[in-house]
């Protein structure tokens with residue numbers, strides 16, 4: 792008994808095993824580590840910055856998704872996991888709707904400091920043109936920064 796190593800899932804381990812985990816458990820453990828996730832996310836982001844990678848990837852995805860057997864497989868898989876129902880729920884979930892709309896706003900208004908988005912909207916409602924709004928917001932942002940610099944300067948003095 793003491794001689795036979797065993798994984799937590801009950802799989803017997805070979806004598807040379809040093810991790811104490813069988814292969815599937817080892818992979819699952821590794822995938823669950825935050826460090827691994829962060830590393831993968833950052834390398835994914837880095838790779839994704841390269842235009843040729845993006846073009847290549849999207850061409851591959853397009854070609855793959857055009858194959859009938861792939862479409863069928865995706866359809867079956869979606870059915871199995873109830874993707875449509877999940878999608879409908881997500882569409883109706885107020886928290887997700889708010890999140891989506893915020894993300895859309897932040898993307899569309901990337902030029903605007905997030906805390907001034909409400910100001911920008913107000914200007915919009917007041918009938919200002921986008922170019923004018925951008926200028927006003929930029930001035931306001933600059934004024935705020937100047938104010939902060941002053942306050943910080945005063946506290947140092």
Ligand SMILES: [Zn+2]
Nearest residue numbers: 798800813816
């Ligand atoms: Zn195991």
